[in-house]
Amino acid sequence: MSEVAIVGVGCVGFQPILPELSYKELMYEAAVKAYDDAGVDPRKDIDVFVTCAEDYLEGFSIFDEFVPDQLGAVLRHLFTVSGDGLLGLANAYMLIKTGHFDTVVLEAHSKASDLLTLMDVIAFALDPVLNRPLGGHPYYVAGMEMNRYLHDTCTTVEQCAQVVVKNKKNACGNPYAAYGANITLDQVLCSDMCFYPLKKLEISTPADGCVVMVLASEKVAEKLTDKPVWVKGVGWCTETPNLETRDWSKAVDTRLAAEMAYKTAKIHNPRKEIDLAEVNDLFAYKELQHMEALKLCAYGEAGKLTEEGVTARNGELPVNPSGGLLGMGYGLEASGTEKLLEVVLQLRGEAGRRQVSNVEVGLAHAWRGIPTTTGIAAVLSNVK
Amino acid sequence: MSLDKITNPMHVRHWLGDMEADYIYTLGVAGERFFKEIKENGKIMGAKCPRCNIIYVPPRMYCEKCFAKLEGWVDVGTRGVVHTFTVAKIDVDGKKLQKPEIYALIKFEGACGGLIHKIGETTPEKVKIGMKVDAVFKPSFERKASINDIKHFKPAE
Structure with missing residues (x-):
């Protein structure tokens, strides 16, 4: 083949x-x-x-x-x-x-x-009989998920905010990014509370x-x-659409999508074998939750790694050197290709001043946003 | 090169259009029974999988784990536990809400799933994951076989 x-x-x-x-x-x-x-x-x-x-x-x-x-x-x-x-x-x-x-x-x-x-269209994706009659901004679903994720993993709000600081800073070096900025942790933490514990600056802007x-x-x-x-492997998976029975702490769809992609790509130890990862960060906590689901670290460990700078552009495992969706902007169904674009440019050595050194294998990941439970992963390499 | 950039899409020459799309959503066999019990008896029902022994709330016709047809209805009571919650401060248009709204997933003992609903008769600071809450039903003459026949859940005494 x-x-x-x-x-x-x-x-x-x-x-x-x-x-x-x-x-x-x-x-x-x-x-x-x-x-x-x-x-x-x-x-x-x-x-x-x-x-x-x-x-x-x-x-x-x-x-x-x-x-x-x-x-x-x-x-x-x-x-x-x-x-x-x-x-x-x-x-x-x-x-x-x-x-x-x-x-x-x-x-x-x-x-x-x-x-x-846009938010009315997203609200229209909720169950028409069980959920939609309650009304409200559909991102309340993200607030609920973040709350449970923090509760179960002991990830802190500061660690989530650090994702925003990192990604917006990375975006400053990306000509394809709409929302690059040099901001402080305090600016993120002091931004408006929208859906407790989710704050305004932790939400990607379209x-x-x-x-x-x-x-x-x-x-x-x-x-x-x-x-x-080279596309070494792709995987996709959808969990139950029901808000009532889905997992509120782990991105299990992304976990299974990644396992499918890793199997084809013969990746056995993602943390060691993947040189950079572009991970869905529609909301700051999602980057952490997705890193764990993609087996880039243990469950509950992503926040700590982010705080320690491991996921910074010059860290041991760069995550979202493009600036992610928080920095590039939320491109709706193009979100996954924003990730893919960055992985291709990095693997070609054409990422300009955000180029990560010595990269051979990259991971692109997408999640279809609220209220979906669809995750997709692709492993790419500049070596056949 | 102009320094004045267009930042409001409404300032570009455009054609304004909207989609008129109205639907009715059939409740189905499981939904019919579920909402009938809420409306007529103020009960929250689940449906049981005979193979997995899982009780699904809200009820449905089939098991999402083993794909068997569900048989048997179970009253799961009206007291549940807050599995997770959020406090929404803005509405769907992004405008600040006068009174923040508390949304939660309420799970029932022995059941898989639960109900997404609002929490009332308390303040956001008092809501915690794991707290017990009771369903507050609208008076029976106001009920329409809708999820909103439950007004909200309130902290259990």
Whole structure:
């Protein structure tokens, strides 16, 4: 079976809003960059196009019908995954693994600024009979989860706040980041309490942007580029959707997604074998909870490691050197591709002043946000 | 290059659109019984898996662990324990709430799951994980077979 490589990347954004571009132009510009990077012509060189979008976030019924033209995919072979961009990566990877396709394009975007009532759409994802009639801002679910996670692990609010300080600082060195800032622990701790114990600065802010990538089979990849980034394994998993019966302390879906990806990638000791991790940090505590689920440390240990600087960009295990979603912005279904983009750039040695030294294996992780329990993980390497 | 950047999307030339989408959500067999018991008898019911011996609250038709069809209804009482909670200070539009709202997952003894609901008749500082709470039902003539037939949960005496 052929190995699978990422051979081209293109990104526009991320910015708090990209007012000058329509969603189609946004996708077009990212696609042009990715095709240029890969050295391909989408009208003849691409076998399949995979896009990732969710109708309610786009404001369209059957949004997948609206995507071919801006990607150069009219009258070509295309489908849309209703999920995070990393799930699109899993599909692209599998297509090439079948041996029937050599080149696949992956696209995910966020035009969050077009959506005037994002929180109403998220609230609409709650159970209509059991939960929705209670009303309220849907992020109360995150407040409840953080509270139980802190209770069970003895993680402190300071340790959660440290995630924000680290990620926003990392984002200062990332031209694709919308919300880089040099802030103090006190600023985070003193920011408005929104959903006790979750504070305002611990919540990622939506951003506009688009990521397009070109994937290729081994034989095509080696012709196209001398810097392929190999997809070594992907995994995904969904826990029960019921708020009432789910685990409120551990991200068990992410745990199983990671185990699936590690098995394919032959990762036996993630902490030692993974050189950098891009982990979902939609809320600061989620970075810690996800690190534990991804087996980068023991349950309840992530807060301490963060406090000690282990997860800093120049630490022993850099986590979210891109700035994460707290620093780059919450790109809705493109969130996973924000992570993927950083891992690719780092493994190519093209991450500029946030480059982590001596990196060979990177981990990209996504979670589909409130109120979901879907986790996706991908292991990548610059060594075949 | 202009120094004046557009920061409000409403200031860009645009077309304003909205989605009209109304639904009814069928309660189903398990939901029908669950809400009927709440409305008519002020009882919170669970459904039991004959294979796993798990009692699910809220009840459903099938077991999410072994996929068996659930059989048998169990009254789990109206006193539960706060598994976790939060105090929401803002509403869905991001506006500050005049009175913060306490949301919690309340679990019932011997049952898997529980109910997401609000906690009332107390102040946020007094709510703790592990505290016992009782369901407060609306008067029967006001009940509509809805989760809101339970007004809230209050600290147990």
